[in-house]
Amino acid sequence: MPVNASRQKILIARAIFPDIADRLADHFDVVRNEEDRTFSPSELQAALQGCDGVFATLTERITPELLSACPQLKAVCNMAVGYNNIDLAAATAAGVMVTNTPDVLNETTADMGWALMMAAARRVTESEQWLRAGKWQKWRFDGFVGNDVHGSTLGILGMGRIGQAIARRSTGFNMRVIYHNRSRVAPELEKAANNARYVSREELLSTADHVLLVMPYSPALHHTIGAAEIAMMKPTATLVNIARGGIVDDAALIEALRERRIAAAGLDVFENEPALNPGFLELSNVAMTPHIASATTVTRRAMADCAADNLIAALGGAEPPNLLNPEARKNRAHG
Ligand code: GLV
8 A cells, every 4th residue: 555645654563453453544554564474673673664653562672773773763552561672761762652551461361370370280281281192091099189279378479460460369269378579569459469468589489389470571680580589489389470581590490390399380471482492392390371371352452452542642642541651752852
């Protein structure tokens, strides 16, 4: 379709719901990535030339180099709650607004944290693989015995909105909830989160039966769960990561799982994903999913709609509902 010079231009960096792409096309000249290729940095830079905005996903890295090569860019609207793919400080300095999609995915992501905890603790995927391989010949008293979820202690690292949604689910399982966070959350939120008790990181790691990682990634948290932290955990414990790859030192986790220093892990995110450390594939005591914690039709549509609304507002001169860097608007006005 020819580009209309009077309209603003955007890139939709990956394939999205066609009707939501069409909605964006009502407002902008849209460059689409119909083939759903993951752009290399130079391809992304080329695709963004002349673009005022980008509908991005966690596979696009928005770096200082990219921002300086795309001076027309005014808004990066990420279809994800996490935004560690974007250099926020560089975007702010360049006057580029950045938005994410909080809240719409809280409950769906919490469901997945729960699913991975149960799958890992109760050896669901491991026993299914064994069954599919035709190995089921007889019942055994100790066949695939795991560890209880009900009545246990749930440890949540990162008590944001998703962490709280995970904690709320634990009431029906008669669990105790402990948590650690950058700072303690308000008493009414602790109460709603099954009376969650704020503890030190060390107490959480050493006393929880199931440790769920739900904190946002930042470089300061790279490998925050490594060999030393895993060594503090109970030998019967489960580690679940639905946060981001890189928070856990995957090599250290593989070693600990291989030596049964903890019982099991449930992982939706990995360092260097989609490339997987091959060590994981040799282990039976890990349940793995390919970064799909928010992947229900309703939630993915809500995320895409939210990112589209942010983009329409940002380029329409209004403050986008989920603006992460309000200073960017001032920087552009003065730039
Ligand atoms: C998914 O990982 C997200 O950040 O939304």
